[in-house]
Amino acid sequence: MAETNTDEVVVAFLKHYYSTFDTNRPGMAQLYRENSMMTFEGQKFKGLQNIVNMFNSLPLPVCHHDISTVDCQPYGPPGGMLAFVTGTLNVPGQEHPLKYSEIFNLIPIQDTFYVLNAILRSNKA
Known part of the structure; x- marks a missing residue:
């Protein structure tokens, strides 16, 4: 049962992460730290x-x-998590949503996580 609770906490964090991206882009600063790294479409x-x-x-x-799937496992320091997310990104004016995959290395801090590492790729098929 502990894993289910951890999965729920990670899913809640990811929903907050994407909601912040979608509605308050400057607020993304609170989800990263100086030692964080992000790979976005290879950059x-x-x-x-x-x-x-x-x-x-x-x-x-x-x-x-829109998150489709989330898989997570314990990783890194105690309480750290590795999360793999698939989903769609809906952009007004585009006929079809973009499918994406993203990996997060989440590090616990107080009652939440910060993103140590993230890798995002759109699935252009």
Whole structure:
């Protein structure tokens, strides 16, 4: 049962993560730290400011993430999690949603997590 509770906590964090991305892009800064790294479509961004600058420069002013699946496992320091997410990104004006896959290395901090590592790829098939 402990795993189910952990899975629920990770899913809640990821829903918060995508909601923040969709509605409050500057708020993404609270989800990363200076030691974080993000790979976005093959481009690597290291450090909080570089990651925030990347998010703020994306040409997606309005969008909505729908999570399809989340798989997670304990990873890294005690309480850390590795999460693999698949879903769709709905952008107004686009006929079809974009499918994406994303991996997160989540590190516990107080009563939540921060993103140490993330890798995102759209599934262009």
